[in-house]
Amino acid sequence: MAATATVAAPVEQGSQTWAYALILAAGGVALGVSGAPAPLYGMYxxxxxxxxLTTTFVFAVYAVAALVAVLVSGRISDVVGRKPVLLGACALMILGLVVFLFADNVAMLLVARALHGFAVGATVVAGAAALLDLRPTQGARSGQLSGVAFNIGMAVAILGSALLAQYAPYPLRTPYVVITLACLAIGAGVLALREPHTARIAGRIKISRPAVPSEIRSDFWFSALGVMAAWSVLGVLLSLYPALASAKTGIHNLVFGGAVVASTAIAGAGAQYFAGGIPARRAAIIGDIGMAIALLLTIPALNTHNWVLVLAAGFLLGTTFGLGFGGSLRHLSSVVPHHKRGETMSAYYLLAYSAMALPTVVAGWAATTWSLTAVFPWFVVAVALACLTAAGLGLRPRKA
Structure with a gap:
């Protein structure tokens, strides 16, 4: 299917002033969709x-589908526009929620997560490009606010899902009904949205290799290694950590598991928002080093069996995650050339989702072979080393 070059009429200044907030909200809801099942995996x-291991496969299917999405959605949004991609992603999110509603076996969970992975990946990439379209001179600020929206969306969805599953009727159904309503609201907003990408390029819609412009290659790899380390933490945090926290503390209420993840996400959002005055590269380096330290501190915190210390360790991890991820995203957003936004963000999130999927599956396999309690410290040390590697790259003198 070939696409011809089109140039839309320029958007009037001051029109649709809500468009920027809508795109941020869409990203938050998308990450909420990705996190909503996390408190329910134990029930399944x-x-x-x-x-x-099956739990991590369910989670990894989401990440693999997101990988496919980031391979194609950046290019598609450059050719046909951001709005069609966002609308399609919203429809897939709702379809995946419907599959969750009727799921009665693992195969249906895999289908639902695959749909959500593709939808969320497309939303993240097309949304990031749309924000840069709407405010091309505020790339760093858009990267900062995107990270905040992602974390808030995830925190609200995970904690809300846990509360509904614990106290509302039909615990494996009600959370999905509520988040479907949120997706419908976002979809209605996108329908009313004027296309932000007003100078689309000609080309064939196909799977293409994500592009990294040569002039920002060093900056890209610094940002990419930082997000890979951060999302490795995120993968196991969402799939296995709540169960480990509950086992160690003896608190098996779903709300506690949800609160562990939600507190981490809220801390991440706060760190990204209030660290806006810190230069992006410096914030990323501080965050990478901080994540390594915070990860190592989770081991003694869990071994105390004290729920306050477990929550505190998660909060510290979230704060450093916010600095690392937010700084990396802000740094890349501030240097990416405007004509390469879609493909560059595809490359960035391709590496991010790879880092989320692979360690999660390895940790799940190891937990089945040995035990989650035995495996977790080894995982923590490995990811801490990755965080320090990312920080070391950032500390190297920049080439002229």
Whole structure:
């Protein structure tokens, strides 16, 4: 299918002033969709008697589908516009939620997560490009606010899902109904949105290799290694850490598991918002080093079996995650050439989702072979080393 070059009429200054906030909200809701099932995995596991490895496969299917999305959605949004991609992603999110509503086996969970992975990946990439279209001179600020929106969306969805599953009727159904309503509201807003990408390029819509402009290659790899380390933490945090925290503290209320992840996400949002005055590269380096330290501190915190210390360790981890991820995203957003936004953000999130999927599956396999308690310290040390590697790259003198 070939696409011809089109040039839309320029958007009037001051029109649709809500468009920027809508795109941020769409990103938040998308990450909320990705995180909403996290507190429910334990219930699925008990009801259907599957192992931690199966849980990580369900999670990894989401990440793999997101990888496919970031390979194509940047290019598609450059050719046909951001709005069609965002609308399609919203429809897929709702379809995935419907599959969750009727799921009665692991295969349906895999289908639902695949749909959500593709939808969220497309939303993240097309949304990042749309924000740069709307405010091309505020790339760093857009990167900062995107990170805040992602974390807030995830925190609200995870904690809300846990509360509904614990106290509302139909615990494996009600959370998905509520988040479907949020997706419908976002979809209505996108329908009313004027296309922000007003100078689309000609080209064939196909899977293409994500592009990294040569002039920002060093900056790109610094940012990419930082997000890879951060999202490695995020993968196991969402899939396995709540169960480990509950096992160590003896608190098996779903709200506690949700609160562990939600407090981490809220801390991340706060760090990204209030660190706006710190230069992006410096914030990323501080965050990478801080994540390494915070990760190592989770081990003694869990071994105390004290829920306050477990929450505190998660909060510290979230704060440093926010600095690392937010600084990396702000740095890249401030240097990416405007004509390469879609493909560059595709490359960035391709590496991010790879880093989320692979360690998660390895940790799930190891937890099945040994135990989650035995595996977790080794995972923490490995990811801490990755964080320090990213920080070391950032500390190297920049080439002229």
């Amino acid at each position: 596991q008990q009801a259907w008697h599957f192992s931690p």
